[in-house]
Amino acid sequence: MTSLLRHPVGIVAALAFCAPALADSKLPPADLAYTQLADPAQEAEAKALMDTLRCLVCQGQSIADSDAEMAGDMRALVRQKVAAGESAGDIRKWLVQRYGDYVTYDPPLSWVTAPLWIAPLALLLVGMLVARRVFRRRA
Incomplete structure (x- = not known):
């Protein structure tokens, strides 16, 4: 193992295999990442929107299904904005401006x-x- 780490390619390979373990921080999840909104109608609206947004880390899952830290942060943002009274269309527009068209499963x-x-x-x-x-x- 030590001879592998002496070679630059070995170091790069070792770092590539360790990178996924370091992808998430040790910070606690955002407040609304795993907590539903008190109003069932607002939570249903937020959940419907979250099902249509792609996790930027997982890329194959929606933010509603992903356990990635970034997906949790995006769920919290969606719930905060829905609780503040913003429409799903405005929230989607804001997320597309921030992350690009790739964040939606239905790019224009x-x-x-x-x-x-x-x-x-x-x-x-x-x-x-x-x-x-x-x-x-x-x-």
Whole structure:
């Protein structure tokens, strides 16, 4: 093990394997990260919004499902803003301005996100053309 750490590549590899263990701080979670709002209607609104927001750490989970520290902070922000009377649309807009379109599971159509919307259609079209050629050759 000590010979591995003498080589620069070994040091980088060791740090890469240790990085996930150091990803979360030892700070206590935000006040509303794991605590529901007292008003059930507000909590339902907050939960519905949290289900549509992507965890920026996990990237495959919503902030409602993620245990990442950042997701907890984002849940607390959403609950604070809902409790303050802000609408879900305004909160979403604020989060998109702060973190970018990637924070939502439904990014808007723009020049940057166009490949996300066009690629499935293009692949479907290519698949249909390939299938058509294959069936014509057999006939």
